[in-house]
Amino acid sequence: MIFQKYPTILPTPDNVSHVKTGELKIRLKNDKVVNYRPYRLAPIEREKVKEIINDLLEKGVIRESDSDFASPVLLVKKQDGSDRLCIDYRALNQIIEKDRYPLPLIQDQLDMLGKAKYFISIDMKNGFYQIPVSPESVKYTAFITPDGQFEFLRMPFGICNGPSIFQRAISKAVKHLKFLLVYVDDLLIPFATISEGMEFLDQTLQALTVAGFTINVNKCKFFETEIDYLGYLISAEGIRPNDKKVSALQNSPVPATVKQVRQFMGLASYFRRFIPEFASRTASITKLLKIDEKWDWGTQQEEARIYVLKYLISKPLLTVFDPELPTELHTDASAIGYGAILLQRVNSINRVIAYYSRRTTPPESRYHSYELETLAIYNALKHFRVYLLGINFKIVTDCNSIKSTHHKKDLSPRVARWWTYLQDFTFEIVYKKGKYVSHVDYLSRNPEVPRSNSHNIAPMPHSINVIDSPQTWLEVAQARDSETLSLIEKIQSGVLDSNRYLISNNFLYYKKTPARLNEVVEDNQATIDINKDREIAQQRLKHIADEFKKRFDETRRDNLTLNVGDTVYVSQDHRRHGKLKGKFKGPYQIIDILENDRFSLKGLGNLRDAIIAKEKLRIWPGEWVDENEFIENELVSNRN
Numbered sequence: 001m002i003f004q005k006y007p008t009i010l011p012t013p014d015n016v017s018h019v020k021t022g023e024l025k026i027r028l029k030n031d032k033v034v035n036y037r038p039y040r041l042a043p044i045e046r047e048k049v050k051e052i053i054n055d056l057l058e059k060g061v062i063r064e065s066d067s068d069f070a071s072p073v074l075l076v077k078k079q080d081g082s083d084r085l086c087i088d089y090r091a092l093n094q095i096i097e098k099d100r101y102p103l104p105l106i107q108d109q110l111d112m113l114g115k116a117k118y119f120i121s122i123d124m125k126n127g128f129y130q131i132p133v134s135p136e137s138v139k140y141t142a143f144i145t146p147d148g149q150f151e152f153l154r155m156p157f158g159i160c161n162g163p164s165i166f167q168r169a170i171s172k173a174v175k176h177l178k179f180l181l182v183y184v185d186d187l188l189i190p191f192a193t194i195s196e197g198m199e200f201l202d203q204t205l206q207a208l209t210v211a212g213f214t215i216n217v218n219k220c221k222f223f224e225t226e227i228d229y230l231g232y233l234i235s236a237e238g239i240r241p242n243d244k245k246v247s248a249l250q251n252s253p254v255p256a257t258v259k260q261v262r263q264f265m266g267l268a269s270y271f272r273r274f275i276p277e278f279a280s281r282t283a284s285i286t287k288l289l290k291i292d293e294k295w296d297w298g299t300q301q302e303e304a305r306i307y308v309l310k311y312l313i314s315k316p317l318l319t320v321f322d323p324e325l326p327t328e329l330h331t332d333a334s335a336i337g338y339g340a341i342l343l344q345r346v347n348s349i350n351r352v353i354a355y356y357s358r359r360t361t362p363p364e365s366r367y368h369s370y371e372l373e374t375l376a377i378y379n380a381l382k383h384f385r386v387y388l389l390g391i392n393f394k395i396v397t398d399c400n401s402i403k404s405t406h407h408k409k410d411l412s413p414r415v416a417r418w419w420t421y422l423q424d425f426t427f428e429i430v431y432k433k434g435k436y437v438s439h440v441d442y443l444s445r446n447p448e449v450p451r452s453n454s455h456n457i458a459p460m461p462h463s464i465n466v467i468d469s470p471q472t473w474l475e476v477a478q479a480r481d482s483e484t485l486s487l488i489e490k491i492q493s494g495v496l497d498s499n500r501y502l503i504s505n506n507f508l509y510y511k512k513t514p515a516r517l518n519e520v521v522e523d524n525q526a527t528i529d530i531n532k533d534r535e536i537a538q539q540r541l542k543h544i545a546d547e548f549k550k551r552f553d554e555t556r557r558d559n560l561t562l563n564v565g566d567t568v569y570v571s572q573d574h575r576r577h578g579k580l581k582g583k584f585k586g587p588y589q590i591i592d593i594l595e596n597d598r599f600s601l602k603g604l605g606n607l608r609d610a611i612i613a614k615e616k617l618r619i620w621p622g623e624w625v626d627e628n629e630f631i632e633n634e635l636v637s638n639r640n
Contacts, residue, residue, distance in 0.1 A: 002198070003217070006205045011125050011214040016059050016154065019130045019212040022169025024155040024162070026137040027097040034091045038144045039072040049075055049145050052085045057150075061129055065151035067142035076417035086158060086420040087143045088411075093160040098426050101164040101171075103323040103390055106230050109181050110239055116190030117236040118197055119227040122204065123219035124170065124185045130212065131155035131165060158423045163389050173211030177203055181229075184389050188229050197223060230386055231321070231354065245354035246313035248339065251448040252357070254305070255297065261288050263445055266438030268308045271352070274317040281307055312352075319344065319351040327393035329384065329427075330437055331376045332444040335365045338376035339443025342384050356383045357443040371415060373399035376444070378418040381425055392426050398434040398441075484508055560614065562599060566590045567620035570601070570612055587620040 003010060011017065041049060056062045074086045133141060133152055141152040141159070155162055167184055174180050174187070179200055181188040189204060191197040201222075208215065221227060226235040233242050243250070255261045265286060272278040284300045287293055311317060326345040332338065339357035343350045358379065360372070367375065377395055381388060405411070411419065434441065488508050491501055502509040562568065569584035592600035597614035 270439035337447030340380035
């Protein structure tokens with residue numbers, strides 16, 4: 001066994017390897033000192049943090065610190081339920097000079113594969129804690145808990161330059177191995193014969209062992225005849241794009257409502273310049289958007305949809321990733337699912353690298369919209385990690401509150417875990433209104449339909465129109481279902497016994513009601529088409545709600561004008577009853593004016609500031625006096 005020759009290449013729980021080809025050096029943009037108080041922890045969390053700290057001290061990963069820098073800690077859950085100590089380095093990362101390691105062109109990597117017949121992929125064990133921290137940079141890594149201050153001697157999670165440093169260390173360790181392909185932390189060994197592969201693997205493991213690296217052997221693949229690398233399926237027959245790049249569109253459900261048609265056309269219209277005869281080809285679909293148009297998704301509409309999808313998942317719109325080009329990741333989320341499109345700007349035009357969508361789990365569907373949008377970014381970055389790690393890019397979203405998360409102090413453990421992962425990337429968040437991201441809105445509200453392992457059933461419409469023949473939607477469904485077409489062909493050729501089946505008018509029927517047919521009808525809940533009535537009802541309800549809001553705003557409107565520095569009363573929502581009990585408390589000073597008639601006040605309760613709506617405020621007739629200044633003046637006055 002070749003791994004017996006290099007025993008230290010496999011990690012052990014009690015031993016942290018020491019990489020010799022790189023170290024973490026932190027350079028700051030300015031002299032600002034990041035110093036925070038520790039976040040509050042529940043007693044059980046505090047005890048768990050102590051356990052983790054003691055373990056890291058024993059392994060020599062951290063030591064006690066008296067640094068001026070202090071970042072707070074968070075305790076988050078891993079997917080396996082265990083706890084992970086995360087340092088909130090968001091403030092520190094903003095003043096660290098970014099270190100970008102140049103990435104090779106993917107096309108150049110693919111050209112190096114030659115006539116390989118077999119492949120070995122090596123998954124590097126996470127390099128954090130393996131890379132040493134330079135002595136002059138140790139103080140910047142300091143973190144604080146309720147029980148003390150510590151600093152890292154090994155590279156911690158959450159430092160923004162970590163991936164670039166890890167990649168540079170790997171490249172330096174294996175640069176003499178000309179057969180080895182390295183992209184970020186993905187290592188690929190192509191070879192023509194088994195003996196050649198064993199020799200290449202031996203040389204690679206030797207180089208990694210000398211440098212001090214470890215590998216995750218459970219995720220490595222050995223002597224594969226076909227392998228997924230950088231979004232391509234590679235084999236002896238050649239190189240072809242992986243269907244995962246476009247499966248989010250290929251497996252999206254057939255529109256079953258006017259709203260879904262509008263979402264699909266939003267995606268198609270965004271890339272209409274790449275779709276020949278766009279207007280005429282999609283006319284049968286766009287006519288369904290008319291208010292007085294009867295719902296009828298038939299063969300004509302389905303052919304138009306397939307025509308559009310053909311151009312959305314092929315060249316020239318779909319292109320090869322180039323790390324030197326401007327890159328954007330457009331994301332969106334809903335309670336149904338979340339989606340993303342990775343784009344690059346080629347000659348001032350956005351081209352697609354890949355699509356991504358996923359249906360939310362039942363717990364995720366109940367998340368707050370802000371959490372869903374953050375989750376969409378987190379999963380999109382995990383999905384497109386191989387493209388986005390080590391480059392500067394933009395994240396485009398229609399959720400404005402995500403931008404403020406860079407500075408928000410109190411994050412929920414769930415969001416904190418996601419943002420810890422996000423710190424590995426270098427990006428700028430760009431907010432755009434929903435109408436400008438309608439193309440990705442389609443993916444989040446129509447996520448990829450997972451294929452059943454037992455049956456490859458084409459998506460069915462959720463409703464049918466009883467005025468039309470019920471064969472309209474059934475015809476489309478059976479024509480798109482590869483298993484149904486295969487059964488028809490086998491029956492007609494005599495390969496399959498036709499006693500259980502009946503072919504009539506080119507439709508396949510079971511002679512006895514089968515479980516599969518029942519499941520299809522039950523899952524899709526084919527019902528009378530009430531989409532038009534539903535939309536009319538929604539429009540009327542929206543009109544009534546708008547009228548009520550307008551009437552309420554007019555009755556509550558006043559001419560109160562407030563500015564920064566003004567002194568105000570605040571209405572007491574929860575006060576004791578009694579004629580002598582005041583309805584307002586104060587005074588407080590306005591320190592900031594926010595959106596939607598909200599104001600930030602100084603000195604409210606035990607908080608440094610608080611946000612209050614305008615209707616709860618009244619003008620204070622006197623002048624503002626700072627509490628500390630008032631007490632000091634009173635003491636001086638009493639002495640005199």
